[in-house]
Amino acid sequence: MPTLEYSWWWGKRIKDNIPTSNQEDFRLIKEHLQKIEQLEEEKMRLGLDVDIHKLEAEN
Known part of the structure; x- marks a missing residue:
């Protein structure tokens, strides 16, 4: 049977491994999506410009 200290440590260890989100993370993600x-x-x-130049070169 695990001791109380071990149970506390194990519970804390599991919770520490769960990533948490904060406003800064959301802001960075939003900036990256906009970029x-x-x-x-x-x-x-640029692709349209290339197409236009190809058409102009053909004429």
């Missing part, structure tokens, strides 16, 4: 959206939009614009 990804910006990069995807820029990628699309």
Whole structure:
């Protein structure tokens, strides 16, 4: 049978391994998602520019 100290330590150890979220984490995730959206939009614009240049070169 485990001692009270061991039971307390084991319970604390399990709880320490569970990641917690805070407002800072959410803010960073939101910033990263916005940056990804910006990069995807820029990628699309650049792709369209390439298509336009190809069409102009063919004419």
